Amino acid sequence: MTPKLQIVDLTKRFPATRSSSAGGGADSKAGWLGVLSRVSLDVGQREFVTLLGPSGCGKSTLCNIVAGLIPPDGGEVLLDGAPIGPRRGQVAYMQQKDLLLPWRRVIDNAILGLEIQGVARLEARDEARDLLRRFGLERFEWYYPALLSGGMRQRVALVRTLLCRKDVVVLDEPFGALDAMTRAAMRGYLLRLVEEFGRTILFITHDIEEAILLSDRIYVMSARPGRIRAEIAVPLVRPRDPAHATVVRTKAEITAALHAEMAEAFS
C-alpha cells in the first residue's frame, strides 16, 4: 500500500550570509548552508508520525516544502504516490504562532480555510460550530481573538487547520509557545481528535516526551544539515502514561542518541 505522504531524498540549502556561515557544519560548501540532506520519510494512512530534532535541524524548512511554500533543491514530496510539485493548499498546516486575524471573531477565524475554498459563510459556520464545541470554545464563538488566552487561541488555530478538509495535517511545533500545563491539555485535545477524525499527521517537535506520548512512529533528526538519524516505533495504546516503563526507556534512548549527536556537533 502506498503511504499517504512520502518524502524522498529531500535536500535544501540556503545561500549563507557571512554571519551564519560560521555554524555551517562539515557539509556546507563555500557560500551555502545545508539545511536538509537527503531526508526521506513516510507517513502511512491515518498514522501519527513525529519528526523530532533540535532547533535548527531544518524541521520548519521541511514543513514549508511540504506545504508548497518553497521548492526543494533535490528530492520530492509525494501525496498518495503523486508528486505535489509547487502547488499549494494540498495539506493543512499549523504553526507555533496562532496567526489568527484580529478583526475576525473566533468562529470566522475558524472558517477561513473553508471561506477561501468558496464554501458559503453560514454553511461553514455550522461546520465550525460543531468543532468549536468539541474544543470547549462554544462560549467564545463571537469573541475577538485578543480576548482569548494563548491556549484558547491555539485551539482556534487547530480548529481552523482541521476545517480545511485536508487528509494530511502538518503541525509545526503547534504547542511550542504554550506553558507546560496548557501543552499537556492541548495534547489531550489533539489525541482525542485524531482518534475521532482519523487524519494523517506529521507532527514536528523538539520535545522528546511529547513525541513519545503522541506518535505511532518517531523520526529523529540531526542538525546542520538536517538528516534522519533514527526511526523509532512506539507501539503503545493511547493515552499513554509518562511513567510507563516503555515511555521512560524510549525517552532515555532518544536522549542518549541526541546527546551523542550534540556532543559530536559541538566538538
Added chain:
Amino acid sequence: MRAVASETRDPLASPREITARPSIGPVLAHAGPPALLLAAILGLWEWGVRAFGIPFYILPAPSRIATVLVTDRALLASEAAVTLLEIFLGFGIAFVMGIGLALLIFASRTVERAVYPLVIASQTVPVFAIAPLLIVWLGYGMLSKVAMAALIVFFPIVVNTVDGLRAADPDIINLLLILGATPAQVLVKLRAPAALPFVFSGIRIAVATSVIGAVIGEWVGATQGLGFLMIHANAQLHIDLVFAAITVLSLMAVGLFLAVSGIEWLVLPWRRVAGS
C-alpha cells in the same frame, strides 16, 4: 463517540477579560482636566481684558466673543457651511484618489518607483505657496479651495494607506496561500482589513489639515467662507468677529476629528477589544 472537550471544567476556558463594552465614565475623567484648564484660561483672559481696559479691536474679552457668536450666528453659520463644503469635497476627492494611488503604488513596482518619490518630494513644496497659483488657475470660486484642501489631505492618506497595505504579517500571508488563497483573496481578506487602522490614522491627520487648507485658500482669494470673513473682519478691526470665526473653525476641526474617531470606533470594533 465522546466529545473532545468537557464543557464544565475546562482549565483553559477562562478568558482574560469578559466585558469589552466601554463606558462613558473614563471619557469624562479624560475630558475633565482640560475643560477646567480651558475655563481657567478664559477666566484669566476675561479678567485681564477688563482690569487693563484692553480695547476690543486689540483683544476682545471671551464674553464679547461669545456675544458675537450669538448675534452673528446666521452669518457665521452660512460662511461655515461654505468652508465645510469645501473641506468635504476636497477631502472626498483626495480620499478616493489617494486610496486609488496607494493601491497602484502597492500593486506595481514600476508605479511605486516612478510615483512614490515624487509624492514624497511634493511635500517639500509648501501648499500655501501654491495657493495664489490655484486662485489664478481655478478662480475665486469654490474650486480653488477644494483643490487646496485636497492637496493638503492627499499625502497623509496615500502614505498611510501604502504603509498599511504593506503591514500585513508575512506569516499570515503564507497561511492564506497554504489555504489556497488567490492574490485577490489575500488583498480582500488580509491586506485591506490590516491597512484600515493605518488609513484611519491618515484620515485623522488629514481632516485637521484639510481645515487649514480650505482657510488658506479663502485668505488668498475668495468671496465666501470663514477665512474670507476673517480677512474682512480683520481689515475692519472687527477683532471680536475674527475670534468668533476662529472659534467656529476650531469647533469644526474638533467635530471632524471626533466624527472620524466615531466612524473608526464603529468600523473597527476589534480595535476596541485589543486596544487601551
